[in-house]
Amino acid sequence: MMESDLPIDTSHPAVRDYLALIRLQVLTPLSxxxxIATVMVCTLVINPNLGxxxxxxPAAIAPSPNMIAVYLVAIYVGQVGYCVLLVLARKPETKRALVKGVGLPxxxxxxLTAGWALxxxxxxxxxxxxxxxMVLILLIYxxxxxxxxxxPTGKRPLDIMLIHAPMRAFMILPLGVLFPYxxxxxxxWTWSPGEPQHxxxxxxxxxxxxxxxxxLSLVVVVLRRDIVWCVAAAWINASIWVLKPKPFPVFITVVIFTIVLPLALVASALWLKLRRKAREGPIRLPEDGPEGGAQSHERGPREVDAEALWG
Structure with a gap:
């Protein structure tokens, strides 16, 4: 059947977005x-496996296979939640983020990750x-x-947990270790397993x-107070220094940033809080009398800007 013979106008933007969402609801869980199936077969069935x-x-920046496996499981769990959100999403903003923000990449x-495993x-x-x-380019985009x-906005926490967090964690894995390794x-740039002296x-x-x-991770964590990036980068750093032996320059670099990244996140959050308090100035007590009391009653509590907390 030709597109012009369909009983709906497929050129309408709303119809196109709806069809794109349906397509993603099928293709994303399938991909x-x-x-998952490819990585599991390559890890659990075939010998020698990926690890x-x-x-x-072995190389100077080789990570621990076990820690990378745990990271992959976390990514898969996040993507399962993403697929559930694809089906259950009702808010227009969430649907736009799913279709136009993530989409087919x-x-x-x-x-491509399955192809990489093979x-x-x-x-x-x-x-x-x-x-x-190619995976890294798609995820960066x-x-x-x-x-x-x-x-991301605090008004839609599920979007943060099931869209932004899994996509960011997925991107950081090839960016932080897999592609360089x-x-x-x-x-x-490796050495023989039987020659650790090299x-x-x-x-x-x-x-x-x-x-x-x-x-790069430090800049993102400080400027955006990105918890996902901080945890993911620190985990990847730990996966590198856990695997021995490691040359000292690489070892000390990843150990330092494993500690510095969480500290930078906390320091950045505290600095933002102190700066806001300084900007607001001292608290002014309500004046005595009926006018002051009425004005204080009408003003009410201040609303917390949740969106600003996420950068």
């Missing part, structure tokens, strides 16, 4: 299922690095669109990459 392949190629990212399993490292780069056009393996190879390149990524 997530493919992602064992990474142990064959998440679907493509899930498919490429890594077959040790096609150049292909796996390219796929992770989706997160920028969410931040600019569908910014895959690049190291592709370039041959663990300091390319330590300065590893330190430079970790320093740059963590400085």
């Amino acid at each position: 997530l299922l493919i992602n 064992e392949i990474s142990k064959l190629y 998440l679907v493509f990212a899930n498919w 490429a890594w399993l077959f040790q096609a490292f150049l292909v796996s690095t390219i796929l992770l780069g 989706a997160n920028i669109v969410l931040l600019v056009y569908h910014s 895959n690049l190291f393996v592709t370039l041959g 663990y300091a190879r390319h330590q300065w390149a590893g330190m430079g990459i970790m320093l740059g990524i963590n400085l």
Whole structure:
């Protein structure tokens, strides 16, 4: 049937948004299922699995497979909540964030992540690095669109928990460790598992990459007081220094930022609170008399600006 023969006007923006939402309700859970199934098969069924392949190629910035697995499980749980929200969303703002903010980039990212798992399993490292780069580009784009056009607000906490948080956590994984580590393996910047005395190879390149990524994380955490970014970046840092051996420049860099990022988040939040109090000035007591009492009664409590708390 041609589009012109349909009983509805598919050129209408509202109809297009509705059809796009229906398409996402089908494709997003399907892509997530493919992602989870592929990673689970490559981890639990096939030998050597994803973690064992990474142990064959130790590098200065190689993370702990177990901690990365926990991080992936958290991402999958968040995406399950996202899929539930796709079906149950009723607010127009939430639907716009789902359709126009996230949309198909998440679907493509899930498919490409499944492809990365297969490429890594077959040790096609150049292909796996390219796929992770594409995943990173898609997720950066989706997160920028969410931040600019569908910014998080305390008026819709489910949007924060089930849209913004999973998308941000998904992006930070390849940005923080997977893509750089895959690049190291592709370039041959590794050492033999039986020669741990060579663990300091390319330590300065590893330190430079970790320093740059963590400085970016620090800027985001301080300026936006981003709890998700702080926790995710600190976890990734811990996954790197937990795996031994590590060259000292890389080890000390990730350890320092594992501590600094949460402290910076707390300090930034306290600074914002103190600045607001200073801006408001001292509290003025109501004047005696009927006029002052009536004015105080009419004014009532002040509303907390929840949106400002999220940047």
